[in-house]
Amino acid sequence: MDHYIILRKPPSSLKSIKRASGNQGFDAPSLATERLTRNAAADLCRDPEVLAITQPMATKLIRPVQSSAAPAVTGDAWGIASVRADQSPYTGAGVKVAILDTGIDRTHPAFAGMNIKEQDFTGEGDGDFDGHGTHCAGTVFGQDVNGRRIGIARGISQALIGKVIGRHAGNSEILFEGLQWALRERANIISMSLGFDFPGEVDDKVQLGWPVDLATSQALEIFRGNLRLLDALMMMFKAQSAFNAAPLVIAAAGNESRRSINSDYKIASSLPAAAEGVISVAAATAPSPLYDIADFSNSFPYLTAPGVDVLSAWPGGTLHSIGGTSMACPHVAGVAALWWERLQKQRTPQLAQAVASHLTAYARKDCFNSSFDSSDFGHGLVTAPTFA
Incomplete structure (x- = not known):
């Protein structure tokens, strides 16, 4: 069985x-x-x-890319100005964000005074063994550290941290439990910087002696089943929009592309980012003066955000720069919190759908180099509300 x-x-x-x-x-x-x-x-x-x-299918972190240069010793994280969070009158106050990742170092100065609720789904206990989850959380709602701004939505006071990736990775059962938990805890926004491990599923079966074609077929069947279950779960989330109980779900598109090797070496967004109703996020480099899409960033995203040399919190109270669509995803979650606050104050119905629509409507397409198109950056670079 x-x-x-x-x-x-x-x-x-x-x-x-x-x-x-x-x-x-x-x-x-x-x-x-x-x-x-x-x-x-x-x-x-x-x-x-x-x-x-x-x-269930194996899940894994969308592994970050190390920074190309030493981080600057002064100044805010560059993504703050790129998404225009520095011009926004909103802070994310009153918005509850859930991050499903490797956990968090809640003792970090970036999270001082916050009401953080942790839930471990891996059996390894709370905390962050890796640093990935702490970094993502810092980008969404981290407070200033030594005078340097790292967080998009610094007014968020409540956060849900679901540890769904442990030292031995995770699986889709754990992820689905985390999504259900975030729903029960009334999260407004859910951020996920992880992916389903289709190649790993094939390799595991080959290591057990399965023929490659049979292992691939079985892995494809499991992948398809998980996609259907995730789509069904997202449809149930969407059905709650009429009651303003639906969360907005955001996920990293993935880092499997190799654009620097070949301009056509682009991998499409993977699960869970590719599921129906999930906002998938690609990664952009710093502008000079226009933006490029990062070499590793997967194609067919919904939106794009800063994802290279991103400065954020790191376990032990320090700051660290890394890159990846994992780092782009929390930028969108933070900007979504700013829009959520604005639309909630206007008593807008079906908030999750309304926020998604505003993220799309105000995303910028004219800021990318001409070698990129909508298959690379989706609706464009995510942009915060800069007006009351």
């Missing part, structure tokens, strides 16, 4: 969203894991109460 993740329609007796928000009419889906034979799993696929069923 194999291990399966099952997403079921909620029992009518469960009024989780109603209890949480006081609104009528929506029940949360239920996520469960069971050990089943392939025949039993196939039978469940025909159950009208089952939205999706799949075996």
